[in-house]
Amino acid sequence: MTEPATSPQGLPFDPEERIDLLLGHLGTRREGLGEREAARRLEQYGRNEIRRREGRGWLRELARQFTHPLALLLWAAAALAAGGGMGALAVAIVAVIVLNALFAFAQELQAERATEALREFLPPLARVRRDGEVAEVPASSLVPGDLLLLSEGDRISADARLISGSVEVDMSPLTGESQPVGRSSARVRPASSPLEAEDLVFSGTLVTAGEAEAVVYATGMSTQLGRIAALTQRVRGEVSPLQVQVNRAARLIALVAVVAGVAFLAFGTLVARLPLADALVFAISLLVANVPEGLLPTITLALAVGVRRMARRRALLKRLTAVETLGSTDVICTDKTGTLTEGRMVVSRFWAGGEELVPEDGREKEVGEPFSALLRTAVRCSNARIERSAEGWERRGDPSESALLAAAAALGEDVERAQEERSERRRRLYHFDARLKRMTTADEEPDGALWYHSKGAPLELLGRCARVRTPEGERPLSAADREAVREAFERYAGSGLRVLGFAEKRAGGMQPEEERDLAEEGLTFLGLAALEDPPRPEVADAVARCHRAGIRIIVVTGDHGLTAGAVARRVGIVRGEPRIVTGAMVDGMKQAELDALLREERELIVARSNPETKLHIVDALRGEGHTVAMTGDGVNDAPALRRADIGVAMGGSGTEVAREAATMVLTDDSFSSIVAAVEEGRVVYDNIRKFVTYIFAHTTPEVVPFLIYALSGGAVPLPLTVMQILAIDLGTETLPALALGREPAEPGIMERPPRPRGRGILDRPMLVRAWLWLGLVEAALVTGGFFYVLLSAGWSPGEAVGPGSPLHASYLAATTMTFAGITACQIGTAFATRTSRASLRQIGVFSNRLLLWGILFEVLFAAAVIYLPPLQRIFGTGALGVRELLVLAAFPLVVWATDELRRAFVRRRAGWPEGPA
Incomplete structure (x- = not known):
């Protein structure tokens, strides 16, 4: 056996x-x-249930926030501070770690409910x-x-x-x-x-x-359904590009901080002959100065702002780092139904006797034969219902049937009355038969006669017809009539429309036939209805913006290839004859064949796709270095939504399964919202680079004072204390940095190609600008300010400035001048980093009012640290006089002017216009 x-x-x-x-x-x-x-x-x-595999617990997710690379670096700094007897500094650093971890955890916390949502489908x-x-x-x-x-x-x-x-x-x-x-x-x-x-x-x-x-x-x-659930559970989310870049930045910062700390610890003890305790304080201070404590909270808050801004554009993001990932998206794999289209069927046109009739909503028309008979049959041969509402017709039942009812109502049929009389007048229902491809009802008309009304696949229904109704009346069906019907059907079907045929006949008696075959023979053919799921009106413009932005669009749908191709052509995704492949063809390809297909066919449509098809496409595109956004609304889309860089689910028409598996949910289900979200992602990426440049620029003036202290062998006292560094990193620079994260989009942001997947936020030009250009200018200014105050008080190298010495008050004022100088330079840096090339005149001084408020807070915070006695004791500051304040007033102008000259040189070399952007 x-x-x-x-x-x-x-x-x-x-x-x-x-x-x-x-x-x-x-x-x-x-x-x-x-x-x-x-x-x-x-x-x-x-x-008979969908079982769920347990995901990571919330404790593990919370612990992950405390073991982020930058967090680990801060833990090391806190440990060194505690070991060096600087308890207050250690507590402050730990507070920074805890607050940032809790905030990030609150923003990222998301239950793994995709499989739970699958259960709701049963x-x-x-x-x-x-x-x-x-x-x-x-x-x-x-x-x-x-x-x-x-x-x-x-x-x-x-x-x-x-x-x-x-x-x-x-x-x-x-x-x-x-x-x-x-x-x-x-x-x-x-x-x-x-x-x-x-x-x-x-x-x-x-x-x-x-x-x-x-x-x-x-x-x-x-x-x-269970197979898809298992597949969804096996697919794990990937680390976002921003997370990779932040980790890379953390490693770079850690390397610089550790190497600098060890090198100058050795230098301080062996060359400068500093006491070991002083050298250790110096090394810890150098480490703290190199670590931008405000970077993580600033990035987290900026991303949260981006999430809120996207929500106003109908895109809800469930993971903060996805904001930046959107900006690097260079391929969008989109479904057709509900994303490119409205997700509802409408009658495009009726055809009868060689003539067409196009419905117009809200306007009744006088229609003659055979269209009146066709509309009557469409209303009778239906199980759907429509109800009038303030927004139009509310539909219930089969989408095609309800679309026919709405079109008939628009053309003058009393559909509401027909629906009320349906159960009373219907004598027999011959259900739709997938093998026969038709449905028939037997209905008693107002005159008492019994009529059969049929609809179904046009050519199959035509084969059951013996007569045809024309504007001139009813007559026998000829070969020419059959050919005319066939030509109309093929023309509409070739355009991606769904075509239905209609027929009727008067029954020979008052009782419907028991045998269906007898009821459906010798029918009179009435005509055709061509239905479509119309493209959303705003999609064509969004597609054009994608093309200008260098973003490729691939249609991956469960629909028929001709239907998808017709819609893609209408909205501009394809311009010529696209390559149409089926999901089965994709699944049968070798990896090299699929890679070649995706690489060489720029206009591609994947029809009849399945869950594995979408996964194969996402994996192949990501393997080629692309950042992929995948849309979906069905249960079958969940695995691919999890695997893609950005999974985009439909909030209105989509399933809960898709929404839980996705990274982004569109509240209006529109493709144009994806494009708007990509634009916002690009803005967020640019703005992150702006405030990272702003934050990094202050590292140099924070490190240089310690170098002066070490190189002088202690003859020059520390120009800046570690607590003052924390006041800068977590106090004065935070709000302006956040305001830079709210910069509006720069002109032409959607005219440039997507950035490569591997390109990080930190690159050589940005670090050179931050550390060696803006940073050195700031360092020169603040160092000069420190020596100006100390020398004006009569200090000479090596002279004591500690507590109890005559120069101690002057020393406190000098360190305060360093702190205030960095704060003043921050103002100039904030205006300079608002753009990488354009001049301040081009973007406008007052175009970012949040930055002005941030600068006001920065000035008030610095004033409180400098002049309030309780804060003076905590941060080791002293009051500054009028002369010092006048000197500080020039610092922002100098920093901004030097970078403005640099940008003007860059524009001239690149041939950029000098006029308004």
């Missing part, structure tokens, strides 16, 4: 084998399982046949072998094989395909994959029409 075939889902049988064999393998019969057998199988197979109850009787049981208690009864409006509870009847099923949660698909127990042809099998239905999908009976062959994690 041969072993049964194994299915793609790992089942020990093939769910598409002969039905008698399948029933035998499942140990069931057409009367269904017995209650005791169902209970036994429930113990054997477990409950209905609470299911109708089954057990022991020959129909019963309603909890869906979680379904077992393989149960006979499942399906009808319109049911959400399917398990994977099953139809054994009788036919249904239309909304497969979009699993495949992304917008149109319901037919499923029938009478399989016509073999399928290339289970999802395309004509006689299989799947857990989580919705029956939109028809009735059928099916045998359950898979439950829980063995279903297609």
